[in-house]
Amino acid sequence: MxxxxxxxxxxxxxxxxxxxxxxxxxxxxxxxxxxxxxxxxxxxxxxxxxxxxxxxxxxxxxxxxxxxxxxxxxxxxxxxxxxxxxxxxxxxxxxxxxxxxxxxxxxxxxxxxxxxxxxTRELAERYEEINLLYAIGELLGGTTSVESVADTLLAELAATLGATRAVFLQTNRAQGTLAPIASLGLADDAYEPVSLEQATHIAVRAYHAGSACTEDGNAASLADPILAARAAPLMAVAITRPSSGVGITGTFPVPTRRGAEGIAVPLGVLVLAGRPGGAPFSGGDRKLAVAIGTQVGVAMHNASLVRAAVERQQLAREMRLAHELQLKLLPSPQVVQPEARAAARVVPAESVGGDFYLLARLDQDRTGVLIGDVSGHGYQSALVMALALSAAAIHVQAAFDPSIAIEAVQRSLREELMSTEMSISMCYAVIDSRANELRFANAGHPHAFKLSSDGHATRLGAVAPPIGFSDAPIEECVMSWRADDRLVFLTDGVIDARDPAGRRIGEAEVLQWLTHTSPTDTPDTILDAIYGRLNAHTGRAPLRDDCTVVVVDRMVPSAVNPGESSI
Incomplete structure (x- = not known):
């Protein structure tokens, strides 16, 4: 070592x-x-x-x-x-x-x-979860009908969570029920549709909550008498998708739940039971199930969008909705509050793109900031972006430092990037206000900067090629950090944006913009200024690549509520 x-x-x-x-x-x-x-x-x-x-x-x-x-x-x-x-x-x-x-x-x-x-132990424990995410991603990516792969999907999830009985319930808004479309460990006719008015049923509770619910003992038998035979522990997780604000998949009202990251629309419920030895479902099981439920929900909704486009011949409108749905996958900048302030914006060159970012409130003293840029743009880049974002969201919480996190993402995406011949530039930085340092690892991302109060920009230099080019180790770097410093991450779509005459902006001019910022400017102010100048430069010229900007600063430690818990 x-x-x-x-x-x-x-x-x-x-x-x-x-x-x-x-x-x-x-x-x-x-x-x-x-x-x-x-x-x-x-x-x-x-x-x-x-x-x-x-x-x-x-x-x-x-x-x-x-x-x-x-x-x-x-x-x-x-x-x-x-x-x-x-x-x-x-x-x-x-x-x-x-x-x-x-x-x-x-x-x-x-x-x-x-x-x-x-x-090593943490990565071993996460191995099955990552495999499940990719198995389900491939399963959903190869079909336009989630119903056709429901049995396989249910079996994969149950095997990973150690469940022997499970059911996949899909929303039937016309009848006001959750109807089974796949089951495991049960007779085909053993599970009847569940009325959405049956409030005590665990599937209905998870549906209305838009998240996961668990029960043990006698309460489990009452919550689902069929699956929770002999008081077996139960877990139900809602299959949700983020709301685009426009309903095109039916004329019936859609129940929604407003949460920290927007409005979740439930499309169905997964219910699992029958773990060997009667072991209860853990918090980690709930997190994995929620991630799968969201992934399935997005796939179900995307499938419905495709069918709607074919039936109604409104492809342009569906592309706009796909753009909105992809942006909903990105975290809200508010997730790093109150210790940090953030502003972020992704503008795809087409309806969907390959740029993404991740913000993580690791604890009261540390804030994680990640930016990624999948090569190319369009639907293929968007699919790889979704896989990369899912893997990064898991690994930044599990890893000890930025280099370990990016190397874990690199291993997770190796086969996908090889088969698609694509690559991802990625930079992940952790601001540690207690240690007054910035730790980062950069895999081929060229435009990542620490901006000082005097306007001086220090590059977070790349120490390895983009993910997908090699499996070389990625080193971690450390810089000093002061309370008035801030991070500014950009993708090359901003730097390479062209005006109607074909002249590009260039990095030097963007850095010149940043030198005129003030320590009193908020991240939102800086973000608006950058995109304002970008729009003024490009005019009517179409974007050639996705444009993403992320601005983050840490608040003065004394301004942070010491009793606030991390997420």
Whole structure:
């Protein structure tokens, strides 16, 4: 690990002693090098690490060996003996300095390896969830009728959540019921339609809430007597889509629920039960089910849009609605409040595009800001954008730092990008107001800046090519951060925008605009100014690429409510 090697190199510089750490992970016979102060010393200790009696081997080669725990493994720390240890020394002499530095070194090594092992476990736990998201994405992307793949979709979700009984209920607004279109672990005629007036039924509760509901014990038997046999734990999740404000899929009223990110329109409900051992559904299960419900809801609505376009020959109108629906997938800038202020806008070159952003309120001290740009534009880019946004939303919450998050997205999208021959430039930054630093990882995104109060723009330089070009590791970078700094992220559609004569704006002119901003300007003010100048430049000329701008700043810590919880 680079961090351990750097620590041991510093130890060598401070003490003049070479050091190396070898570890043997559980189930492994051959030890591996965790880090060494030099390649020469690593080679010297290779045989020692593999010896049957490590301590005796070390003494015979004038080395000190200390057994250490390194996260989920055990290992040996080898240090050169040196003359200061061979001969008696005074208290507080060189040997005491070595011991003191070793006492500081080992806790740092343990922390680094615990973070590594924790990230590995977290990714392993998320592996099935990511696979499910992509399996369902491929399933829904290959059909214009969700009903035709309902059985497969239900089986995939139930298998991931460990359910043996499940039902897929679709809204029938004409009859005021939730009607089953697919079931698992039940006879075909065992599950009757559920009236939307049956308020105690868990499916109806989830439908009206527009989210997920769970029940255990006797309450579960009352909430759904068919699925919750023998008081098995239950979970119901609404299948929702964001409202476009225009109803074209029917003449019947659509019940809606206003939430933090807009209006959710329920299209159906998924109900699951029968986990082995009667284990209840966890908070993580609920989050995954809600994500799937939203994904299915968007697919169901998109399918209905396609059918409506064919039937009514109003393709232009449906394209506008698709644009609105895609924008609804993006988070509201208000999600980072109250600690931060944000403004963001995506303007596709066509009805739908490949630009996206993500804002995350990680905790009271940290705000996450991500921007991505899928190569090309149009429907294919929009589909890859939706997959990338879903994967990023999961990984930014699970990862320990920006580089781990982007590498996880890179692994998740590898096959999709290879098959489509597409790529994604992506930059993810975390503002840490407590540490007064900005940590970021940039995979080929050229236009990401930290803007100081004096108008100076510092580029968050790319450290790796865009996702889809290679699987190379993505390094994390750190900058200082002050309360009056702000982030300004743009996609190349803004920089390359052309006027009617074909002249592009260029990055230099955009940066010149930013130098005239004031620390008192809000993100919304800056966003409006950029798009105002962009529109003035392009005039009637059509956009050649999607244009996205994200502006974020952190409020003064004293202005933040200390009792506010993170989301």
């Amino acid at each position: 680079n961090e351990v090697a750097a620590l041991l190199a510093a130890f060598l510089e401070a003490t003049g002693r070479q050091a190396a750490i070898w570890e043997r992970r559980e189930g492994s016979v051959v030890p591996t090098l965790l880090g060494a102060s030099s390649s020469v010393f690593a080679e010297r200790t290779t045989s020692c690490a593999q010896a049957w009696d490590v301590a005796s081997w070390a003494r015979s080669h004038h080395l000190h060996a200390q057994l250490v725990n390194t996260g989920d493994s055990v290992g040996w720390l080898f240090v050169e003996a040196g003359e200061a240890v061979q001969e008696p020394v005074a208290v507080g002499g060189p040997a005491a300095d070595v011991d003191r530095l070793l006492g500081r070194l080992l806790p740092l090594v343990r922390r680094i390896t615990r973070e590594r092992d924790g990230a």
